[in-house]
Amino acid sequence: MKNMESKRIREEYLKFFENKEHKIVKSSSLIPFDDPTLLFTNAGMVQFKKFWATDVPLPYTRAVSCQKCLRAGGKDSDLEKIGDSGKHHTFFEMLGNFSFGDYFKKEAIEWAYEFVVEKLKIKEENLWVSYYKEDLETKKIWMKFIPEKKIIPLGEKDNFWGPAGDTGPCGPCTEIYFDFGEEKGCKKEDCKPGCDCERFLEFWNLVFPQYDKQKDGRLLPLKRRGVDTGMGLERISRILQKVETNYDTDLFIPIIKKIEEISNFSYEENKKNFRIISDHIRGIVFAISDGVIPSNEGRGYVLRRLIRRASLSGLDLNLKEPFLYKLSNIVIDLMKDVYTELSQNKEIIEKVIYEEEERFLYLISSSRKIFFDIVKKEKEAIDGETVFKLYDTYGIPKDLIEELALKFNKKIDWNQFEIFMERQKEMSRAKSKMGIKLNPILISEKILETEFVGYEKIFVIGKLVSIYSCDNLYYLVFDKTPFYPEKGGQIGDRGIISNDKFKFKVLDTQIDE
Template sequence: MKYKDIKKIFLDFFNKKNHQIIDSASLLAKDDPSLMFTNAGMNRFKKYFLGSKNPKYVRITNIQKCLRITGKHNDISDVGRDKYHHTMFEMLGNWSFGDYFKKEAIEWAWELLTKTFKIRKSNIYVTIFSGNINENLEFDKESYKYWKNLINENQIVFFDKKHNFWEMGNTGPCGYSSEIHIDLREKKEKKKIEGKKLINKGHPLVIELWNLVFIEFFRTQNGNLEKLSKSHVDTGMGIERLCMVLQNKKSTYDTDIFISLIKEIENITGKVYGKLEEEDIAIRVLADHIRAIVFAIKDGIIPSNKKSGYIIRKLLRRTIVYYFLDLNLKKSFLYKLVKVVLSEKNNDNSKIKENFISNLIKKEELLFFKNLFKVSKKFYKIISYLKKEGKTIINGKIIFELYDTYGLPFELANLFALKNNFIIDKFSFEKEMLKQKLRSKTKKKNIYV
């Protein structure tokens, strides 16, 4: 089942359940000062949950582009190192604003997965909130009642607040959640240890697939929970993981979302995916990051030195550092991947858009490469000296000088360091950054004296 078919089937399924289909919002969180990027499907619906705005439709479904490279929800350190996390992913979601609740959400999720997509029931596990004495919260007996009518009780697992009580933040709407997990291991592995014992344990083939959130409380400033006048449903399932399941793959990078992109990276670089682990990690990072970068630029987030543009520029430079270090490539080539991203993922191959985005990325690559050669020589001189001294920690002041002179962000310097078995003293780096900010403020004040 192809990526594009899966998207259509999902939307059609909920459309038949009287859900209004709406387009994805921008990756740039335009109307939410608490966020830089859209990091979840529910971001745009906060006002409905808070009750400050009435929705036009009480049932909605869509496929929301999400970017998780900043803040609390930040998966960037896992990207490439495992085979199912991404900086940018597409969230399949269905919402109810004061309309249906747990019964329908659970039954429809089960129907879609087992009847429409025909996923084997024995591979599915569900998690339920176990309760919390301190907050006077009982276990989620309502979800349990509906799930035990659908699934073997041995496939129901109970977890605490960390996994099964969703909160928007320190204050705001919140509630129980029920996660649907999938066991993709071979029969031999399943016989050794049952899937329920691997839920939320970080196993690469026993992963969360769909999260059903039931919003019925409000967390006040003093930490108390108050019952909302209306209850809501907010669900989210990453299409990358669903493709992995339905296409019988062990990695999201082996699905038709990424396979053409990885083949193009192989063609351009001469590397073979699946041969060397370090190169495989770098190729996965490249495939993931360029997809996120292209989608971000397409949504108007242009690489720059300010706010969201700076984060995208850092992501682009992080990608360059990976192919510079791990693939030993010393020239720009990311811009050549834009066509593949647009044609394969977005069904949008406008030549004007393609040329604009590829030219912008090429310009950024060339700009960074000028400094990268210089900074890498400096960096290797530093670590060579430290090795002779028998040291493994790099003074943050040295890294700050590289940042100040060549524009090398701490995160990228850290990549250089870790790949050479060194650690950067982050405290001394941040100390120098603070000094620079204070100097900058003093200069501004003196202008008006």
């Protein structure tokens, strides 16, 4: 078995199946174009889903692709595993060959074996396979190549695949494993594929879609049964490059080197933070390139979380200024030959990352220390009252509290938090019924109305037109504002008002009808 570069693995794979009359199809966007049930493209089959389930005319009956995938939100998210695991990713590339009503189990298995043993030169003795326990047809085909004791039956959880969203094609699957040898494993007698230890690495999953799952859960026969396979490029690269984890392959080394260069920390001593940053930056670059912009919901929120988590890991490496944007070029250089859109979007990718990083670092600069000081004495969970204090007294937004809690391995009692929140709302309702008397301190200008610009911007430069006081609190009136007032059951926005001479903490925003 020779060391093989990831670039060559991609090429060999596409070429191998092209020679078996497969059409090479370009990776589709990370944003699924016709599947509202799916946040991101999470497998090679997503762009072909309709070819199995409906009567659409087929442009080809065999296809092969290298698909960009993101699993960072929704039910298949691997986000929490990143850092500790050397084999999971949010963004990854999936090599896949597909049949739409064309070949089925026999050819799929024979070709997979041929590719692995003859093209990749993986030794037969390192191979194990699993199959769905009721799919004896698959077992029989494997017995031509693999000793029976290395063909393992697994249940529905592991070897029945799909659907990718809530409905659509699904069916039994068979997985191919690489055996790193007994000494890498748990050494238990019943250690075999499916075991939690590090001995076996699943690197290729061959799915046989033969059912079409309905909204009510029924499994109907697929109009066109077929084959849908997925091989993680990062994992097969790790095997062929004979390295310890996916992060030690040529897909990650240049990114890790760059982080070492800008941080002056070493990967060996800071594996978790380096893995989070190098994993997330790939997802960040590809998501922005496919048109996602950081926001507070849906895909934009997933992107925002990736940037925030990578930034937090950067802070652990003493990277207090924006740095992720500098890594985007490395990712683009590594991938631009395969994904040509990256070069065209280079500037916008860098700009979006920089702006989001800068904003996050501003938000986090005070919050992180306060959070840490307050929660360090708490054990595993942070009680609702403390969370409320972080939110109410220190003005740390809820999603940031959540992010910091994850970072410091603490759980949060949100139910209790809601009770404190409700209590505060009642108090402020009672207060506004009583009416408060404001003492004017400065009125430089009378205005009829403050212009609200919060739908477009969260930072804005406004003109201070009057100041009032009451009970040691100050009330400032501006000509325009991004702060949303208490209205329609929603509480007023909080934040900061500052210029180079003063800084005000905004505790509440009220409207004077």
